[in-house]
Amino acid sequence: MKRVGTGRGQRPVVSRRDFINGVGVAVGGSFLPPGLAAALAANEMSGYYPPIRTGMRGSHDGAYEVAHALRDGVTFGVPQERDDVYDLIVVGGGISGLSAAYFYRKQVDPNARILIIDNHDDFGGHAKRNEFWHDGKMYLRNGGTLNVEAPSQYSTVAAGLLWELGIDRTRYYRAIQSVQDRYKDLGMAFGVFFDQKTHGANKIVSGLGARPAAEFFAETPMSEKARTDAVRLFTEARDYLPGQTPNEKRAKLIRMSYYDFVTGVAECEPEVATLFNPEVNSLFGTGVDAIPAIYGYEMGFAGFSGMDLPEIPPGLLVNEPGGQHGRENAARAGSGDPDLYFPDGNATITRLLVGSLVPGSMSASTMEEIVTAKADYSQLDRGENRVRIRLNSTAIHVANTNASEVAVTYVQNGEPFRVRGRASVLACWNAVIPHICPELPEKQKVALGDGVKAPIVYTSVLLSNWRAFVDAKVNYIAAPGGFHSTLSLSTPLVMGDYRTSASPDEPIVLGMGRYPCKPGLSRRDQHRAGRTELLTTSFETFEREIRGQLHDMFAPHGLDVDRDILGITVNRWPHGYTYSYNPLFDPIEWAFSTSEERPNVIGRQRYRRIAIANADAAASPHTDAAINEAYRAVGELASVI
Ligand SMILES: Cc1cc2nc3c(=O)[nH]c(=O)nc-3n(C[C@H](O)[C@H](O)[C@H](O)COP(=O)(O)OP(=O)(O)OC[C@H]3O[C@@H](n4cnc5c(N)ncnc54)[C@H](O)[C@@H]3O)c2cc1C
Numbered sequence: 083m084k085r086v087g088t089g090r091g092q093r094p095v096v097s098r099r100d101f102i103n104g105v106g107v108a109v110g111g112s113f114l115p116p117g118l119a120a121a122l123a124a125n126e127m128s129g130y131y132p133p134i135r136t137g138m139r140g141s142h143d144g145a146y147e148v149a150h151a152l153r154d155g156v157t158f159g160v161p162q163e164r165d166d167v168y169d170l171i172v173v174g175g176g177i178s179g180l181s182a183a184y185f186y187r188k189q190v191d192p193n194a195r196i197l198i199i200d201n202h203d204d205f206g207g208h209a210k211r212n213e214f215w216h217d218g219k220m221y222l223r224n225g226g227t228l229n230v231e232a233p234s235q236y237s238t239v240a241a242g243l244l245w246e247l248g249i250d251r252t253r254y255y256r257a258i259q260s261v262q263d264r265y266k267d268l269g270m271a272f273g274v275f276f277d278q279k280t281h282g283a284n285k286i287v288s289g290l291g292a293r294p295a296a297e298f299f300a301e302t303p304m305s306e307k308a309r310t311d312a313v314r315l316f317t318e319a320r321d322y323l324p325g326q327t328p329n330e331k332r333a334k335l336i337r338m339s340y341y342d343f344v345t346g347v348a349e350c351e352p353e354v355a356t357l358f359n360p361e362v363n364s365l366f367g368t369g370v371d372a373i374p375a376i377y378g379y380e381m382g383f384a385g386f387s388g389m390d391l392p393e394i395p396p397g398l399l400v401n402e403p404g405g406q407h408g409r410e411n412a413a414r415a416g417s418g419d420p421d422l423y424f425p426d427g428n429a430t431i432t433r434l435l436v437g438s439l440v441p442g443s444m445s446a447s448t449m450e451e452i453v454t455a456k457a458d459y460s461q462l463d464r465g466e467n468r469v470r471i472r473l474n475s476t477a478i479h480v481a482n483t484n485a486s487e488v489a490v491t492y493v494q495n496g497e498p499f500r501v502r503g504r505a506s507v508l509a510c511w512n513a514v515i516p517h518i519c520p521e522l523p524e525k526q527k528v529a530l531g532d533g534v535k536a537p538i539v540y541t542s543v544l545l546s547n548w549r550a551f552v553d554a555k556v557n558y559i560a561a562p563g564g565f566h567s568t569l570s571l572s573t574p575l576v577m578g579d580y581r582t583s584a585s586p587d588e589p590i591v592l593g594m595g596r597y598p599c600k601p602g603l604s605r606r607d608q609h610r611a612g613r614t615e616l617l618t619t620s621f622e623t624f625e626r627e628i629r630g631q632l633h634d635m636f637a638p639h640g641l642d643v644d645r646d647i648l649g650i651t652v653n654r655w656p657h658g659y660t661y662s663y664n665p666l667f668d669p670i671e672w673a674f675s676t677s678e679e680r681p682n683v684i685g686r687q688r689y690r691r692i693a694i695a696n697a698d699a700a701a702s703p704h705t706d707a708a709i710n711e712a713y714r715a716v717g718e719l720a721s722v723i
Contacts, residue, residue, distance in 0.1 A: 089382050092594070092646070093564075096532055098156065098608050100202075107683055109723065112207040117303070118150055130459045130460070131457070132203045132204035132283070132459070133210075133211040133212065133213040133426075133429075133457070134213045134215065135202065135203075135651075136214075136215075136649055136650065136651045137621050137650075137651065137652070138202065138555060138621040138624075138652050138653045138654060139210070139212070139225055139271050139568055139651050139652065139653050139654070140210070140225060140226065140539070140540070140656075141202075141654050141655060141656055142203065143670065144203070145201050145202045145203070145474075145623060146201065146656075147670075148201070148312070148476035148478065148493045149201065149215055149476050149478075149514060149517075152476075152478050152517050152518070153418055153517055158478060158491075158493055158498040159498055160498070161491045161498035161499050161500040162497070162498070162499050162500070162501065163499075163500050163502075164499045164501050164627070165197070165402040165465075165501050167487070167502045167503060167719065168195045168196060168197045168501065168502070168504070169186070169190075169191060169194035169195050169196060169503065169504050169505070170182075170183070170186050170190075170194055170195075170196045170197075170456070170502035170503055170504065170505050170506065170507065170719075171490045171501060171505075171506045171507075172196065172197070172198040172199070172205065172489065172506070172507045172509055172516070173198045173199050173200070173477040173479075173480060173490065173506065173507070173508050173509060173510045174198075174199075174200060174508065174510035174511075174695075174696060175198045175199070175200030175202070175205040175207060175473070175509075175511035176200075176206060176207020176208060176209065176432070176472055176509065176696070176708065176713045177206070177207060177208075177209055177428065177431060177432060177435070177553050177695040177697075177705055177708040177709060177712075178207070178492065178509040178697060178708035178709065178711055179198055179200070179507065179509030179510075179693060179695065179696075180198065180205070180206075180432055180435040180436065180439065180549065180718055181435065181510070181695075181708065181712035181713070182395070182507040182509050182695050182712035182715055183196045183198055183242075183439055183469055184243065184435060184438065184439060184508075184712075185692070185712055185713050185716040186719075187439075187469070189716060189717070189720060190716065190719070190720050190723070194468065195468050195469075196439075196468065196469045196470070196559045197469075197470050197472060197501060197503070198469070198470070198471045198472065199476075199477050199490065200471070200472070200474050200475065200490050201474070201475065201477075202473060202474070202579075203473055203477040204473065205432060205436055205462070205471055205473065206429050206432035206433075206629070207226075207227075207432075208226035208227045208655060208658070209224075209226055209227040209427060209428040209429050209431060209432045210224070210225035210226045210227075210429055210653065210704070211225060211347065211426035211427075211429035211433070212224070212225040212426070212542045212591070212651045212653065213426070213656070214385050214542070214544040214591065214648070214649050216544060216589050216649075217545075220454065220580070221428065221544055221583075221590070221591050222425040222426045222453070222572075222580070223425075223427075223542040223572060223590055223591040223593055223651075224424075224426055224427020224429060224540065224593070225426075225427070225540060225542065225653040226427065226428075226540060226653055226655060226658075227427050227428040227429075227705060228427045228428070228540075229422060229423045229427065229428070229599035230249075230406045230421060230422035230428065230431075230705060231421050231705070232421065232449040233419045233421070233422060234418025234419045235253060235418065235706075236706045236711055237706060237709075238444070238703075239710055239713045240709040240710055241706075242705035243709055244431065246366045246447055247431065247434040247435065247449075248433070248434060248447060248448050248452075249422070249430075249449050250449065251419055251422065253449070253450075254422055254449065254526070254668070255419070257450070257575075257576055257577060258574070258575055258576060258577075260576070261574040261575065261576055261582075261584070262574060264574040264584070265557035265571070265574065268552050268586070269482055269552075269555050270288070270552060270555050270556055270557040271288050271289045271290075271292045271555060271556065271557070271558075272288075272289070272290055272292065272556070272557075272558045272559070273280040273287055273288035273289065273290065273292060273555065273558070273559045273560075274286070274287055274290055274302070274357065274555035274559065274560050274561075274562070274563075275555065275559050275560070275561040275563075275564060275569075275635050276302055276303050276562075276563075277281075277563040277564060277634065278564040278634070279563060280353075280355075280562070281302075281303040281304060282303055282561075284305050284634045284635065284638070285301075285302070285681060286554045286556055286559065286635060286636075286639075287301045287302050287662060288555035288556045289555070290560075295312065295313050295316035295317050296313050296317070299312045299313050299316075303310060304351075304353050304354075305351060305353065307351055307506065308350070308351035308354055309349075310375040311349070311350035311351050311354050312350065312353075312354045312357070312384075314350075315344065315348055315350055315354060315384045315385050316384045318387075318388065319387040319388030320348075320388045321387075321388045321389055321390065322343070322347045322348050322385065322389065323347065323389065328390055328391055328392040329392055331389060331390075331391055331504060332376060332392055332661065333380040333389055334375075335374065335375040335376040335391070336374050336375075336376045336665045336670065336707045337374065337377060337666065338374065338375045338376035339370065339371050339372065339373065339375060339666060340355065340358065340362070340370040340373055340374070340375045340377065340383065341355045341356075341369070341370040341371040342371075342375070343375035343378065343385065344358075344370070344385060347375075348385050348491070352665070355370050355536075356369070356370065356562045357560070357562055358370050358378070358383055359560075359562045359566040359567060360382075360560035360561060360568045361425050361560065361561055361568075362593075363434050363567050363568065363595070363597035363599075364567075364568050364595050364597065365381075366536065366605075366659070366662075366664075367536025367537065367538055367597050367608075367612070367658060368536070368597070368599045368601075368605055368608050368609075369599060369601050371601045371602065372566070372599075372601070372604075372605045372608060372666065372667075373664065373666070374665050374666050376665075380622060394507070395447070405662070422575040423575065424449075424453065424575070424577065425453050425572070425577060425580055425582065426453070428705055429563055430449065430452055430453065431505065431705065433455070433457060434447065434452055436457070436462075436471065437455075439469040439471075440461055440462055440467055440469050440470075440471060441461070441467060442458060442461040443456070443457060443458055443459075443461040443462060443692035444456075444457055445457075445498065446456075448578075449577070449579030450579075450712065451579075452578075453577045453579075453580045454576050454578060454579050454580050459473075463665075472492075472494070474494055474495070475492045475493065475494040475499075475533065476492055476493050476494075477490055477491070477492045477510070477518050478491050478492060478498070478517075478518055479491040479518055479520075480508065480518050480519045480692060481519070481521055481689050482521065482689070482690040482692060483502070484566070486504065487502055487503070487504060487567050487645060487691070488502070488503050488504070488505060488506045488691050489501070489502050489503075490502075490503065492504060504691065504723055505692070505693070505723050506691065506692045506693070507689040507692075507693050507695050507715045507716065507719070507720075508692060508694050508695065508696070509692070509695040509696045509708075509711075509712060509715070510696060511535065511657055511696060511698055512531070512532075512533060512682070512685055512694075512696065512698035512699065513530065513531055513533070513535070513657070513698075515530045515685075515694065516530050516531055517528075519689070519692060520691070522689050523689070525684060526684060526685055526687060526689070528681075529681035529682070529684035529685035530681075530685040532661075532681035532682075532685070533606075533660065533661030533682070533698060533701065534605075534606040534609040534610055534661050535609065535656075535657040535658055535659060535660060535661060535683065535698070536569075536597070536599075536609050536612070536658045536659040536661070536703075537597070537598050537599075537612040537613040537615075537616045537655065537656045537657070537658055538595070538596075538597055538655045538658035538659060539566075539595065539596040539597075539598070539611060539616065539624075539652060539653065539654050539655065540593060540594075540595055540655070541566060541593070541594040541595075541596065541624065541628060541651070541653065542591050542592070542593060542594075542649075542650070542651045542652065542653070543591065543592045543593075543594060543628060543632070543647060543649070544589060544590075544591055544592075544647070544648040544649040544650075545571070545589060545590055545591075545592055545641075545646050545647060545648065546589050546590075546645070546646045546647075546648055547586060547587050547589065547646060548571055548583065548586045548588075548590045548592070549586045549587065549589065549639075549640055549641075550636040550639035550640045550646075551571060551586070551636070551643035553585045553634065553639040553640055554639045557570065557571045557637050558570045558571070559635070561631070561638045562648065563627075564631050564635075565596060565627040565628070565630075565631050566594035566595055566596045566627075566628070566631060567595060567596065567597060568593075568594065568595035569592060569593070569594050569595075569635075570592070570593050571590055571592055571593075572590055572591050572592075572593070589648065594628065594631075597612070598611075598612030598615045598616050599611065599612045600612065603662075604667050605666070605667050606661070606667065609661070613656040613657070616656045617653055617656055621652060624650075624652045625650060628647075628650060629643045629647065632647070659701070660697045660698045660701060660703040660704075660707070661698070661700060661701065661704035662701050663680065663701055664701060672701075680701060681701075682698065682699055682700060682701035685698075685699065686699035686711070686714075686715075688715070688719070688722070689705075690722070691719065691722060691723065692710075692717045693715035693716070693718045694715060695708070695711045695712040695714070695715035695716075696708060696711060697711065699711040699714075699715075
């Protein structure tokens with residue numbers, strides 16, 4: 083839903099937007115802080131340090147135009163030959179591509195010469211780092227991939243990689259122990275923002291799930307009937323499908339949306355169903371109309387406590403390969419070690435990977451020190467290194483040229499270049515592969531085009547303080563009618579020299595999530611519609627909406643958006659979460675089995691010396707999936723080279 087700002091959003095957000103070596107960067111205060119000066123000095127040669135760039139990031143301008151032109155039939159001329167023959171050329175510098183390079187060196191040849199090509203100006207794919215500086219201090223946030231989710235369910239391969247990179251879960255949990263209850267200790271909890279347009283009043287109500295439902299809903303501006311319905315749904319153990327066996331009920335809930343369950347079967351007002359939209363948005367990129375009711379049950383949503391539903395049989399895809407965004411048995415998903423949140427999200431993993439691949443690129447190699455480590459981008463693509471990472475380069479053609487060689491053509495600064503290698507891993511998105519690798523069998527190309535990635539926006543807002551959040555007693559907020567539908571203060575952390583804001587008077591980075599979609603359409607069409615909307619929404623519109631929404635939510639609690647917003651980075655991901663199968667729109671066996679007929683399996687087959695990695699190959703939007711697929715792809719190549 084589009085909301086009109088309050089008129090307070092017209093001023094530029096950044097108090098002083100400096101340009102340092104051609105980089106637009108938000109710096110509060112009048113001097114260059116020593117840490118940032120050091121980071122920039124490390125990149126003196128190239129003057130290049132993308133994590134501090136603000137404004138429209140994620141799929142930034144300049145990153146996607148070549149790929150779109152290729153899709154539209156544009157040709158790029160005769161490429162120049164570059165470099166000696168590599169052992170491996172990886173397309174895609176996300177977690178999967180970087181892991182593929184790591185596994186190749188480990189399992190095939192420790193001295194292998196590897197080139198990794200990525201279209202963005204920074205490495206990491208979705209796992210990007212947003213770095214703000216204010217009054218000499220660094221404030222971090224994830225620009226995409228947030229956490230290591232359900233780590234106990236990681237495969238030996240994925241958990242092993244994290245361990246080898248120095249991510250020690252025991253040390254991590256010990257480090258955060260003293261701060262993890264910071265918000266709770268201040269009386270803060272999960273809350274819901276009810277907006278004026280939908281409910282007739284702007285109001286944050288704190289404590290859904292943390293206090294009696296009747297007390298929570300009594301404070302909301304929902305209609306009287308909706309409040310009564312909600313209390314019933316949340317508290318009564320009622321069987322909404324009486325007279326049916328547990329298996330019959332399950333079969334019904336697999337084919338029915340959670341929206342239809344709540345409004346049709348449980349006969350609640352639509353306002354009650356849409357309360358769950360923000361959480362479903364953040365997990366699937368759509369609302370409750372596009373997920374089956376059974377996922378709601380598995381995620382512990384309201385309405386099922388009296389339904390006597392059967393346990394999910396063990397061995398199904400639901401528990402493979404990690405947290406499955408709702409396809410999990412809730413009890414099992416919650417078991418094992420808790421999720422890991424690093425201050426810059428899973429950019430910590432990509433920075434550790436890059437450090438291990440490219441000598442001199444990172445000034446530290448431990449989980450704690452990497453957080454504040456300097457990254458030297460001038461080291462990434464040097465001829466003397468065995469692994470090179472070439473940014474701002476879009477692959478446009480990948481081919482087996484003879485029985486022992488592949489060639490990859492890419493465009494950098496508008497110029498086409500060609501490199502040769504003994505093999506290639508395509509760790510880019512499935513939808514791109516048929517366009518860059520036309521020699522693949524037709525059936526495989528169709529399968530690669532089957533899934534549609536969910537568009538997502540993660541916005542990072544640097545605030546001068548978070549007193550208004552303490553006043554409203556919330557640290558995580560669902561805003562069902564908001565332009566951004568989820569808001570969360572940075573997870574309290576101490577990691578090496580870095581610690582998140584300890585006092586409400588200190589600056590903090592607020593994360594806001596927007597998930598453009600179009601309820602009523604099929605899930606794939608919702609994602610397509612959202613993507614179009616995203617690519618046509620300017621940063622200025624985002625800025626206006628962000629300021630308007632934060633004013634509406636927090637002005638009553640003391641926030642002044644003109645005074646308190648110090649910087650904004652909008653991480654736009656038109657091709658975000660991998661498409662995961664869903665029995666409302668896909669065959670049941672795709673969603674609930676490891677069938678070889680699933681398009682992701684057909685699509686990921688090796689073709690001579692070209693293997694396919696990336697999270698899409700697993701049909702699972704998760705870090706461990708991206709790592710597992712890299713390992714499989716490298717293993718497939720090892721058998722033919
Ligand atoms: C906003 C967001 C939040 C997420 N949060 C989590 C989370 O908290 N936990 C979790 O486990 N997972 C999360 N995910 C899922 C995430 O996608 C995976 O965790 C993982 O990072 C995917 O890695 P990948 O390498 O397969 O893909 P990507 O990270 O997308 O990397 C692929 C790279 O290939 C590049 N590429 C594509 N085509 C070309 C081309 N032709 N030439 C050159 N380069 C190309 C892409 O631009 C991209 O940089 C999130 C995803 C998004 C979008």
